Amino acid sequence: MRIKTVLSVIVVSLIAAAPSIAAEKLRVAYVHVFDDAPVVVARDKGFFTAEGLDAQVTMFTSGPTLVKGLVTDQADIGVLGFTNAITWTAQGADLKIVGKVQEGYHSLVARNDRGIKSLKDLKGKSLASQAAGSTADIVLKGVVLKNAGLTEKDVQIMYTAPSTALASLRAGRVDSAFLFEPYDSIAKASAPVTEIYEVGKVWPFPCMVVIVPGKLIKERPDAVRKSLAALKRSMEFMKEKPAEAARVLAPAFMAEEGLAMEGKTIAPEEIMLQSLKTNIFDWRLSKADLKRMEELISVMKSLEILKTDVPLSSVVDLRWQNELERQKP
Amino acid sequence: MEISVSPPAGAGRRQKIVIDKLVQSFGPLKVIDRISMSVADGEFLAIVGPSGCGKSTLLRVLAGLIAPSAGRVRIDAKDVHGPDPRHNLVFQEHALYPWRTVYKNVALGLEIERQNPERIKNKVTGLLNLVGLESFADYYPHQLSGGMRQRAALARVLAVDPDVLLLDEPFGALDAMTRLTLQDELLRIYLHSGKTVILVTHDVEEALFLADRVIIMSTVPGRIREVIPVTEKRPRDRGSANLAALKRTVLGILGLEPVIGDVRVPDTNFSI
Amino acid sequence: MAERAGTAETVERPEGRGAVETRFVKVFPYAIAFLSILAGWQIAALIFPAYLIPAPRRVLVRVFQELGREAFLVTVGKSFLRLSVGFVLASVLGLTIGLVCGIWTFFRRTVRALVSILQSVPPIAWVPLFIILLGFGDAPIILVIIIAAFFPMTVSVMNAVEQVEPLHVDVARLLGADRMQLLVKVYAPEVIPAIVTGAQVGFGNAWRSLIAAEMVGGVNIGLGWFINFAGEIADMTAVLAGIFVIGFVSAILDGYFLERLKRRLLKWKYL
Numbered sequence: 001m002r003i004k005t006v007l008s009v010i011v012v013s014l015i016a017a018a019p020s021i022a023a024e025k026l027r028v029a030y031v032h033v034f035d036d037a038p039v040v041v042a043r044d045k046g047f048f049t050a051e052g053l054d055a056q057v058t059m060f061t062s063g064p065t066l067v068k069g070l071v072t073d074q075a076d077i078g079v080l081g082f083t084n085a086i087t088w089t090a091q092g093a094d095l096k097i098v099g100k101v102q103e104g105y106h107s108l109v110a111r112n113d114r115g116i117k118s119l120k121d122l123k124g125k126s127l128a129s130q131a132a133g134s135t136a137d138i139v140l141k142g143v144v145l146k147n148a149g150l151t152e153k154d155v156q157i158m159y160t161a162p163s164t165a166l167a168s169l170r171a172g173r174v175d176s177a178f179l180f181e182p183y184d185s186i187a188k189a190s191a192p193v194t195e196i197y198e199v200g201k202v203w204p205f206p207c208m209v210v211i212v213p214g215k216l217i218k219e220r221p222d223a224v225r226k227s228l229a230a231l232k233r234s235m236e237f238m239k240e241k242p243a244e245a246a247r248v249l250a251p252a253f254m255a256e257e258g259l260a261m262e263g264k265t266i267a268p269e270e271i272m273l274q275s276l277k278t279n280i281f282d283w284r285l286s287k288a289d290l291k292r293m294e295e296l297i298s299v300m301k302s303l304e305i306l307k308t309d310v311p312l313s314s315v316v317d318l319r320w321q322n323e324l325e326r327q328k329p
Numbered sequence: 330m331e332i333s334v335s336p337p338a339g340a341g342r343r344q345k346i347v348i349d350k351l352v353q354s355f356g357p358l359k360v361i362d363r364i365s366m367s368v369a370d371g372e373f374l375a376i377v378g379p380s381g382c383g384k385s386t387l388l389r390v391l392a393g394l395i396a397p398s399a400g401r402v403r404i405d406a407k408d409v410h411g412p413d414p415r416h417n418l419v420f421q422e423h424a425l426y427p428w429r430t431v432y433k434n435v436a437l438g439l440e441i442e443r444q445n446p447e448r449i450k451n452k453v454t455g456l457l458n459l460v461g462l463e464s465f466a467d468y469y470p471h472q473l474s475g476g477m478r479q480r481a482a483l484a485r486v487l488a489v490d491p492d493v494l495l496l497d498e499p500f501g502a503l504d505a506m507t508r509l510t511l512q513d514e515l516l517r518i519y520l521h522s523g524k525t526v527i528l529v530t531h532d533v534e535e536a537l538f539l540a541d542r543v544i545i546m547s548t549v550p551g552r553i554r555e556v557i558p559v560t561e562k563r564p565r566d567r568g569s570a571n572l573a574a575l576k577r578t579v580l581g582i583l584g585l586e587p588v589i590g591d592v593r594v595p596d597t598n599f600s601i
Numbered sequence: 602m603a604e605r606a607g608t609a610e611t612v613e614r615p616e617g618r619g620a621v622e623t624r625f626v627k628v629f630p631y632a633i634a635f636l637s638i639l640a641g642w643q644i645a646a647l648i649f650p651a652y653l654i655p656a657p658r659r660v661l662v663r664v665f666q667e668l669g670r671e672a673f674l675v676t677v678g679k680s681f682l683r684l685s686v687g688f689v690l691a692s693v694l695g696l697t698i699g700l701v702c703g704i705w706t707f708f709r710r711t712v713r714a715l716v717s718i719l720q721s722v723p724p725i726a727w728v729p730l731f732i733i734l735l736g737f738g739d740a741p742i743i744l745v746i747i748i749a750a751f752f753p754m755t756v757s758v759m760n761a762v763e764q765v766e767p768l769h770v771d772v773a774r775l776l777g778a779d780r781m782q783l784l785v786k787v788y789a790p791e792v793i794p795a796i797v798t799g800a801q802v803g804f805g806n807a808w809r810s811l812i813a814a815e816m817v818g819g820v821n822i823g824l825g826w827f828i829n830f831a832g833e834i835a836d837m838t839a840v841l842a843g844i845f846v847i848g849f850v851s852a853i854l855d856g857y858f859l860e861r862l863k864r865r866l867l868k869w870k871y872l
Contacts, residue, residue: 064833091652133833158737160819173736438776
């Protein structure tokens, strides 16, 4: 029975794939966070296919994991935090940042019963954050805490998966958390927490960018253009039809039954819509973005994550972005 | 049938051990069926019989390791209740502790008695000399030969100076030559100490060479079949006509033909 | 005494040449193992770019640099603290429960069932749950170590108590031993080999779980965290330096300290 089902699925997908055999194969990698929602939308709404790409989309749990796939030729293109490109370039890997996807929207939420009203109150408190060394972590230590006059030694930072951070917040095992969407919205909806800081409002920076290995640029520059075009369409779609985008995104990021909360259930689409509202997706790396990136590189040096100088110009290649901009009506 | 067994008449010695209608069962299996006998103080008694006749069980009951199912077992006119260092048992397997040296093995009983170290040292050294292991005091059991291990086991029991020595086929696992040597040594120790000894063996010659009386048991359930007194003066000549005749008698009772040139214990006198 | 003279020849004592040979036999396999790892590594380093697999020389230099850094020593020290606390607690707990199981049959059956269910779960799988239950920090990691090291010790001791030679117990009883003396003079020495085995297996488990738990346990100090963090910031030299330290330290702890302890406790087996 099961074998039959599997077989029929294979047959059906083979038939479905038949017309696109001519399409160019591309291994697209993304991080399973809402920040990378445009990749999911591009896949599920067929924007990659529309650009003539046969995209094999693979999910990763974090940027630092994804980037290893890029440098070991297990993925052709990735959407992840930009600092990953910097750290690996510093070690001698050949990576280029070719476009933007999202501005870093990360909320700092704190439990209401811990007396945390502002960032300064975090001193001596515990804080859950995602992977150490990730872009979010660098911003947290080098920008958010620093601007509040704190260092990483003042706050007990716990690195853990966002879902664990969320559960710990609910259980009161951690005082605060640095969260991105949709965990941010879920936390606010399901735990006794208040947002005390939003980095995207205070210190906007380009977080999720498109990174490609130099090999792809050399061998298939057109594939880079096609995928950037697909992502651009995806982001435009999300802006124009947020409700439909939310429906597409719900199964990817939320449990089917939604969120049970004080007797009533919040539909997954509702949470997705909320997350879409609190995020800024943009396909252009602006001058201001590049400046922010320069700043973050010096932050990375001060945190000793970066030990050598990495000129930003050696990591960024905006020719396809410029090309897409020229096509603008 | 019940055979009452008493020490040889005219020995004039008091009864050390009295067994009265002893029955021993393990679940439905009756291993010993109403045995009655007594052993005189200082007597050397040997028990022979086929495998499964309850010889070993009898020794365990005497040692207090098993409580009798029925009947009474008395030593020095007192019922046996649990183990008592004064009535000690040497097992067929040497049962030395592999983690203790020969010296420490022999010292075990004295440690348990909480003797002072000085006394332990004197006593153990003396015993090691007695059994000829003085130069192997620091060896572990697995470094010794079978005969040496059995000597150590004997010394361990002698250390607590029991007045009843129960020996459960102590030389059963040894080769013929070693066995003869140890028989001689056991005899020497017995003659010096005046202890009461009960030796269980399946070696008829061994029994006849050592014992004052040989008890022959029948199998399942174990009963006493015959008692053979051995009156020949010690040390006995293993090749004497008298012992050879007794051996034929015993083997006859056991239902076995006397074998000429027995493979296991040659009927010859070894010069040692 | 013909027999005495005859057997004396078969008795050997390890000394002189034997001892030298033993040391050689002990050290040589380690050297071979170490060199083959080094060779494989060097070959891999030649094939892959340096940012993926740095050469052994570079990593060794880094190891010494790190060993001179206070922060690294603190991190290693923290791992050891967690390991020691977890391992010691697990061993004591495993030993106690193992002994109780050996004596009390009903308890033994229950614990056996429990072990067969729980042992199939990799200790590391508990991390997310423990974090939520105990909060972040050392507690969940130590609990994972306890789980990892507890089962081998319990099972090993439990089996050993069941298999105590009844003849050995009888001997002591016949010599007049009371319960306490039986425990000290028979049961304890009889179970020691199992304790050593349990400790060795448990230690391996504990060490692996420690590193794994530090990698995912939400802490920001410890060897596992050090490797994880280095991996996140593309510092493969530090990753390999951390792995080198882990391998080296556990080889020393297991191959030297535990082995010495074992030989000391089980001296009689090695003569």
